[in-house]
Amino acid sequence: MEFETVIGLEIHAELLTATKIFCGCAPKFGDAPNSHGCPVCLGLPGSLPVLNRRVVDMAIRMGLAVGCEISHNSVFARKNYFYPDLPKGYQISQYDMPLCTNGAIDIEAEGAKRNVRINRIHLEEDAGKLIHDQDADSLFDVNRCGTPLIEIVTEPDLRSGQEAYAYLTAIKQILEYLGICDCNMEEGSLRCDANISIRPKGETKLGTKTELKNMNTFRGVEKALAYEALRQRDAAASGEAIVQQTFRWDPDRNRTVVMRSKEEAHDYRYFPDPDLLPLVVDDAWIRRAAETMPELPARKRARFIADFGVTPYMADVLTLEAAIAKYFEETLAFCKDAKLVANWVMGEVLRFAKEKKISVASLSVTPRRLGALLGLVAEGALSANAAKRAFDIMEMQDKDAAAVVAEEGLTQISDTGELSKIVKDVVAKNPKEVQRYKAGETKLMGFFVGQVMKATGGKGNPREINKLVSELLGQG
Amino acid sequence: MIDKKIVQHIADLSRLSLSDEETEEFAHQLASILGYVEQLDKVDTSNVEPTALVAPARDPLRQDEPTPSLPPDKLLQNGPKVKNGYFAVPKVINQ
Numbered sequence: 151m152e153f154e155t156v157i158g159l160e161i162h163a164e165l166l167t168a169t170k171i172f173c174g175c176a177p178k179f180g181d182a183p184n185s186h187g188c189p190v191c192l193g194l195p196g197s198l199p200v201l202n203r204r205v206v207d208m209a210i211r212m213g214l215a216v217g218c219e220i221s222h223n224s225v226f227a228r229k230n231y232f233y234p235d236l237p238k239g240y241q242i243s244q245y246d247m248p249l250c251t252n253g254a255i256d257i258e259a260e261g262a263k264r265n266v267r268i269n270r271i272h273l274e275e276d277a278g279k280l281i282h283d284q285d286a287d288s289l290f291d292v293n294r295c296g297t298p299l300i301e302i303v304t305e306p307d308l309r310s311g312q313e314a315y316a317y318l319t320a321i322k323q324i325l326e327y328l329g330i331c332d333c334n335m336e337e338g339s340l341r342c343d344a345n346i347s348i349r350p351k352g353e354t355k356l357g358t359k360t361e362l363k364n365m366n367t368f369r370g371v372e373k374a375l376a377y378e379a380l381r382q383r384d385a386a387a388s389g390e391a392i393v394q395q396t397f398r399w400d401p402d403r404n405r406t407v408v409m410r411s412k413e414e415a416h417d418y419r420y421f422p423d424p425d426l427l428p429l430v431v432d433d434a435w436i437r438r439a440a441e442t443m444p445e446l447p448a449r450k451r452a453r454f455i456a457d458f459g460v461t462p463y464m465a466d467v468l469t470l471e472a473a474i475a476k477y478f479e480e481t482l483a484f485c486k487d488a489k490l491v492a493n494w495v496m497g498e499v500l501r502f503a504k505e506k507k508i509s510v511a512s513l514s515v516t517p518r519r520l521g522a523l524l525g526l527v528a529e530g531a532l533s534a535n536a537a538k539r540a541f542d543i544m545e546m547q548d549k550d551a552a553a554v555v556a557e558e559g560l561t562q563i564s565d566t567g568e569l570s571k572i573v574k575d576v577v578a579k580n581p582k583e584v585q586r587y588k589a590g591e592t593k594l595m596g597f598f599v600g601q602v603m604k605a606t607g608g609k610g611n612p613r614e615i616n617k618l619v620s621e622l623l624g625q626g
Numbered sequence: 627m628i629d630k631k632i633v634q635h636i637a638d639l640s641r642l643s644l645s646d647e648e649t650e651e652f653a654h655q656l657a658s659i660l661g662y663v664e665q666l667d668k669v670d671t672s673n674v675e676p677t678a679l680v681a682p683a684r685d686p687l688r689q690d691e692p693t694p695s696l697p698p699d700k701l702l703q704n705g706p707k708v709k710n711g712y713f714a715v716p717k718v719i720n721q
Contacts, residue, residue: 167690174693183711184698192701204690232641234715239640282717289712292701417639427686 153348153386155379156356157308161321162299162341163331164276165208170296171275172199172242177297187292193238198425205273205298206249206429208330210439212300213250213271215324215446220436224249226426229418234290235277245420248272249429259316266317267305274299306345306356311375318342318368323447327472335367342371348382357392363409364398374399378406450475458488467496474500477510477517484521487528494524498541514548515541523551530611536560564611566618573618576601587623595619628657
């Protein structure tokens with residue numbers, strides 16, 4: 151029997167605010183334990199949560215970016231569970247009345263497009279950190295408690311690990327464009343859980359699902375889902391029932407491991423939080439949020455193709471991060487040759503940023519400097535190789551193109567008078583090759599051009615040299 | 627209907643251990659409390675919007691501006707057990 155895989159994802163994204171969701175503590179990690187906490191974080195009697203306006207603003211913008219409806223009234227609920235990572239004994243979340251509902255985005259995987267519906271985006275607080283392996287006791291740090299999160303929940307619309315990867319990448323890109331999350335899965339600022347089931351092709355009812363957790367990289371999500379889809383197919387083939395279970399992805403062994411069975415599923419006993427009034431968002435607020443939205447990746451990509459004539463692949467790379475797209479467009483202000491600029495941004499610029507592990511925005515070669523350098527290339531004053539050399543030096547010594555080109559003597563020799571003297575000299579020195587060439591061995595052209603290039607120290611304009619050599623030898 | 631089984635389940639979720647007598651007693655008490663509140667079910671609410679809270683006010687919002695956190699020693703002062711700047715709790719691993 152042929153099966154179809156059905157996947158739904160839940161993404162948690164930590165929002166880049168200055169303070170926590172319900173109090174004025176800073177949501178900072180890596181600092182000394184228990185240095186960012188207050189009575190609200192600790193759930194002390196008499197403390198009251200007060201919602202951070204910016205959290206709502208960021209969530210509205212994410213909702214709008216994926217086509218959600220923004221609720222005028224949404225409600226915070228207590229999700230009750232007894233575990234010491236949250237001192238209150240409950241997490242403040244949203245349950246039956248979330249802030250954003252009914253969105254969708256288009257993704258592309260394996261050459262096929264798919265529309266992925268987003269059921270909801272809701273607000274919640276993060277839990278604190280527990281350390282289990284340093285002491286006979288478990289150790290608790292309150293710093294992360296109350297860090298603002300949005301949870302983005304899809305409908306079961308994904309059909310493979312590759313699609314899940316593509317969806318995750320698209321969501322990450324939007325979060326980064328909006329500047330509301332730094333999207334570091336390894337550090338946990340972006341987290342992804344998955345529900346996965348299989349069903350016979352053509353069936354519309356959902357099969358029994360399993361849950362996947364602990365996928366700490368984008369590729370981990372893809373691999374874990376591919377693994378679990380196969381495992382479920384194998385189980386079905388051998389007549390085994392699929393049990394509703396939670397699995398943890400083990401990246402070292404490339405397999406899933408059972409976490410806990412759903413029989414002991416948490417009974418969260420959600421109820422509206424009496425400490426918080428319903429969140430009222432009026433149309434004016436939504437309009438203001440819409441007005442501050444940046445151009446999103448899909449639109450930017452289409453514009454780059456239409457306006458600058460770059461290929462769809464180039465547009466993909468150039469819009470991967472908002473910073474790259476910005477760098478590209480700023481460089482265009484100083485050098486109009488869009489394809490030349492695109493190739494350089496995709497080549498040298500990204501290579502250097504990657505090597506130095508910094509954003510393109512932090513390179514010493516700024517868009518203005520790169521534009522000036524490429525201007526020299528476009529007008530023929532600098533060969534591509536010399537420009538690459540100049541770029542390296544500009545980056546390392548933090549200098550302008552003109553200064554480096556002058557100091558290193560990189561200017562290309564395009565002066566026909568000067569080049570023609572060298573060409574004549576080379577021809578005179580190689581009479582045997584001239585004879586062979588004239589006897590029909592035309593591939594020796596390369597030899598002559600090479601010799602001339604060598605004599606110019608690599609600075610000769612290749613197009614001019616070619617022209618001069620063929621003129622001279624052609625004349626006999 | 628609240629019975630001993632539900633009381634035991636709620637106690638488990640809250641990591642409380644109850645004796646048999648207590649379970650019996652709380653089942654009785656909770657049933658009578660809920661029975662009292664259940665009188666409200668007689669009111670026809672089919673045309674009334676669900677209400678989480680009765681206060682008419684809007685939720686007050688806060689600007690995203692930091693306020694000082696508690697100094698760690700103060701923050702930890704009520705912890706029954708503190709080690710190296712952490713609250714120490716009985717070893718729990720979520721399986």
